[in-house]
C-alpha cells in the first residue's frame with residue numbers, strides 16, 4: 099500500500115496530530131483549522147466520532163476535490179458495563195467525498211480525579227494534564243498517554259495507528 103499516493107487535508111494544526119499523519123502516510127498534510135462542531139471536551143465515543151467526521155468533511159470541503167479529509171479527535175468515554183472507568187480515546191475519520199472510514203486508536207484509562215475536575219470546573223483534559231505534568235501544551239506533545247505511561251506511549255503514536263486504521267480500507271485490495 100502506498101499511503102503517500104493520496105493527498106491529505108487535516109482538520110487541525112495540532113502538532114501531535116500533524117506528526118501522526120506524517121508518520122502514518124509518509125507525506126505532509128495540508129493543515130486547516132476547522133470546527134469540530136462539538137463541545138471542546140467530548141464525553142462520549144459517539145460525540146468524539148462525530149467531531150472527527152465533522153473535521154474530516156470540513157477539511158476536504160476547504161481543500162478541494164483531490165484531497166482525502168482527515169479529522170482527528172480526542173475524547174473521553176465511560177465504560178459502565180465492565181470497569182466503571184473513564185477512557186481517553188483518539189479517533190480518526192477519513193472522507194474521500196464518497197466513502198467514510200473510521201479508525202479508533204488506543205483507549206487508555208483516565209484517573210477519575212481528572213474527570214471529576216473536568217466536570218466540576220468545566221475545564222478540558224489538557225488543562226488537567228498540563229497541571230499534573232507542570233508543562234503547557236501537553237495535547238500537542240505526549241498528551242495524557244505520555245504522562246500516565248511515563249513516556250512509553252505518545253499521543254502522536256496513538257493517532258498514527260488511528261490514521262492507519264481509517265485509511266487502510268481506501269488503499270488495501272482486501273477491501274475492494
Ligand SMILES: O=P(O)(O)OP(=O)(O)OP(=O)(O)OC[C@H]1O[C@@H](n2cnc3c(O)ncnc32)[C@H](O)[C@@H]1O
Nearest residue numbers: 110112138171172222223224227237241242243253
Ligand atoms: O488542536 P485540536 O486539534 O483542537 O486538538 P485538541 O487536543 O485541542 O482537541 P481534541 O478535540 O483532540 O481533544 C478534546 C479535548 O481533550 C483534550 N485531550 C485529548 N487527548 C488528550 C491528551 O492525550 N492529552 C491531553 N489532553 C487531551 C484536548 O486537549 C481537548 O481539550
